[in-house]
Amino acid sequence: MTTLDARNPSLAQEALPAHERYKHGHHFRNSADEFDACKTGFWLFLATEVLLFAGLFVAYGVFRMLYPEAFANGSHYLDWRWGGLNTVVLLISSYTMAMSIHHTQHGRKNAATINLLITLVCGLGFLLIKFIFEYAPKWEVGKRPGQFFFYPFSQDAHEPLWWSVYYCATGIHALHVIIGMGLIARALVRLRMGYYGPKHYTFVELTGLYWHLVDLVWIFLFPLLYLIH
């Protein structure tokens, strides 16, 4: 009935790995069509993600224009070195993600696994750096959003708003990192179970697209928040 026909292997095919037995959804003509459809659909989904972040970028731009000094001060509070480190971490993870797709396509299951694992670790590293070295120290001294703000040495009445934008933008991005890690974990487990191989690797590929988007959003957030004064 569904795209998961691989779960009902016929006896004759028992010996083949699951990805060899994969059958496309019955309403598609062939698996190439199905793969195309999934990819088109996923690109559309990525477009919605971009638009979602576009809203945040617009808010950032508007408030930067309204309160330039609060935003200039704000970026001084951020340490570009942590941000830069995180950028590097994400870039590495993007590379390993791409490599894992490449290896899956060529049937090198172990190489793909290692790359996926590195990606996962990088994602985790990103989150740890973010939470331990960035959020926590700031939150403690009162650099908090909106009404929670109590940082005693602020130099501008509108710094709470800067923190609102900062936490919303990076928080929603971090949420995407977490979701991306979930997808990668699923890809990893199912790769080990033999579901993906040269003939069928849709999910790995889509996870890769998603991860690149997460990376891309950070590439925009980093200079806007950390570098522009």
Place this chain on the structure above:
Amino acid sequence: MSNASNMVHGLGAGLSELLTSAPLAAAAANPGAMTKLWFRAPAQSATAHTADELFLFIFWFSVLAFVVLMFLMVYWSVKYRRRPGKIAPPSPSHNTPLEIAWTVLPLVLLAYIFFKGFHGYVDQLVAPANALEINIRGQKWNWTAEYPNGATTGEFKDTSTIGTQAMPIFYVPGDRPVKFKITSLDVLHSFWVPDFRMKQDAIPNRYTSWWFKSPAPDGVDDDATDGIDEGFITVQGRQIPYRDHWIFCAEYCGTYHAEMYGIIRVVPEEYFNEWMVASAGAGLSPIELGAKLHKSKCASCHSADGSKNTGPTWKNAYGYPVEFHGGGSLDLSDPNAWDNYIRESILRPQAKVHLGYGPTSQMQSFEGQLKPEQIDAIVAYYRSLSDRGGASEAEATPPPAN
């Protein structure tokens, strides 16, 4: 092709049949009747006439388009109704010239509507320099008005038969441009006077404005003011003609949104001036208050006489072009640009820094230190110092005792 021309022919025949129909022709001949049907009474503001004309123009155009289309729809549906055993005869399924025509013609017409609409809007938005300026403040759920000499209103309409909430009466002079400068102290409101066909939203932390010039009342309910409350009030034995117009709050603001109303009372200008002086009370006029605040808070950096100081002088600044650090200049086409710029500079000095006094301003923010009416007063004083500020205050107010 011959089929298409048949179609065009059928269209023409239908049209001529239509245009000779009696009631339509009768209504078209008497535009005043249409105004009455739609608006009850003609607009009571000189600048609103463009808007009403435009409305009626769109109305007649729409009636024409609508009637033609509906006529054809019904006519063809009846004429070509289904008959058993017969199928639709062949006819062309597209016709490029026809399709281009009915794309381009509406475009031209809509372009005309757009331009007319834009002109009427600018007319109603941009007040002449000599307009009397009244500060309007919205707050859940009432309006307050503050006149140039500090007068406010203490008079309320008797609402025992028309509502449950207090309904203030704002006096304005007839035959004289009046500008409302509008802001809000809490949530959004919108200041609408239907008889003047104009409204602008009241937004916290921001000024909006509109203006009107209403004919002086004659106290007689004649054709031009049918359905509008007009009559005489008796003041110390004198009969003063007045005309009342509703104010409604047109932006949803909560429980009593529906009763956040008021009255604009147009009276002859001589009486208005008397009323304003009498209502001024003991307080200072906004300009006087602004002058006082300037002296105590601003004069150390901003001169009022044109001399140079840490900050730009206020003398002859309002209304003039100004450029900022980091590029950009004030958009003088926006009638509220200067007012908003002054307000912003008081609250957020770094937002726009006057070229030559930056790149960062030396000024501290006054946010939280000034009440809304004090900010309004500083703006009024600032404006009064400029020859481009409009002569309004000076004219409307008896010269302040100096």
Place this chain on the structure above:
Amino acid sequence: MSTIDTSRAPELGHGDHGGHGGHHGPYLQGKGSFWATVWDWATTVDHKKIGVMYLAAVLFMFFLGGVAALAVRLELLEPVRAVNNQVTGQMLPQIAELFGLGGAENAAWGNDLYNRFFTIHGAIMVFMVIVPSVPASLGNFLLPIMLGAKDVAFPRLNLLSWYVYFIGSIFAVLALVLGGADTGWTFYTPYSITTDAEYWKVTFMVLGAFVLGFSSILTGINFVVTVHKLRAPGMGWFDMPLFVWAVYSTAIIQVLATPVIGITLLLLIFERVFRIGIFDPALGGDPVLYQHFFWFYSHPVVYVMILPGFGIISELIAVHAHKKIFGYRAVAFASLGVAAVSFLVWGHHMFTSQGELSGAIFSALTFLVAIPTAVKFFNWIATLYKGSVAWNTPMLYAMSFLFLFSIGGLTGLPLGALATDMHLHDSYFVVAHFHYVMMGGTIIAFMGGIHHWWPKMTGKMYNEMLGIIGCIVVFIGFNVTFFTQFIMGVQGMPRRYATYVDQFQSWHVVSTIGSFILLVGFLIHAANFAVSLVMGRKAPANPWGGLTLEWTTDSPPETHNFPREPLVTHGPYDYERTVPPHWDPKDYPLPADAKSRPLH
């Protein structure tokens, strides 16, 4: 008036299902026991069943929204007055008192009640009725069949989107049960941040709208991909029925506009729960920014509401006039044109709160977006010329649509012109405008579409006479209710008013009477449908003589829609040279040279 004599339309070929094997029966076939059937529906990935479930949910929500509308109309029957210190004219509290639900003495309570009712009405009608209405119900059912496909591209995603819709609606109903939000469906800040301090009602309502957005996105993605990838052999882009074009354009808007409302509502929720200050002027935020965000979604979404309606009308007119649609390509491209320009006009909802320059730009673009719609109108009317027009319920609904929507659209012009909008903004003129386009447009087209495809979806015919009567009653009730509101609006009646000054009362009374005529009309339809379901005559496969692919299937279609993949050999509206499927050539006497004549 003659309707098609469907009894004479012969059923060819597909009368018995014996040949197709066990699980290829009609999709409506039960699964043995009652609970097995329920489970089958709840877990189905069949686009037809999902479409039918959406249809039921949307009609139920329409009923709820309609009840709230009637409450709104009742309160407005009389203005609220304080007579001898006694508050009168508060209809809702007085009704509540009848049911022992509290006293009518308190003026504030009556107003608050009213504000909750119009908010609930607007929010239900927009987020839960009209946005999902046509695409999610008829679109889901028909899109794959019209393309000759077995299902949508992602069937399980489709089911997910239905459940997301369900969850979103639960949040909204929760808000209602807790007492209802009072912000208006636009949730304008700062009011929406400061009202309802215990904050769950408004928050749930906003959360509901947020969740519903995901449902909309998922449906949109699914449809775009389906149209791109699952067209049957022989079906080029310009062989697609116009309904498909319309749903396709709609899906694009859904995908591109909805994320923005997503982030907006999310920020609004943060704002309410955490007071982060982005939209709160008290904390330095910008309420006008909120409006920009909101309308950046909510203007395109009005075309999400109307484009599928346009698609339905194209089908109804072509099928019931047995005529190739005039200017097929123009109509198809007009859909895409509307979709594209619709993203650039959002500022026309904010003429009274923005500067001149942006006002001018948005006003100009607004007029631009009216052109493609006008083009479609001309094409529809021209299609009737030399047609073979059946006077039945769907066709009457199509005419009703042309009548009402042109009024609605034409009254958009004075709203789009700056000078006139200064007066009309937030008055009942706007209320009348959007009811004429949303109800007179989309809902009327929806009703027409339901009648048109009812035989296909249920396999049963309805009573034609009752359908026609219902249509006429709805038409009359609608005009009585809402035309009066144009007049009130121009004369100065502001919207969202629980009470008003005396001069408007007679108009309000007429309008309230009209709304009850509407209720009668819809009850007639509901009864008609119920009777049809229980004891309707069995529907032939092609009752109207349509040429699009859904009319080649059985009524109701079998589970996989077609016994074998269809091959498309004629255009969707080639009435001049094709005998409709399942029809006897004797009933459809083509001229001898029909096949050889060029199409254009």
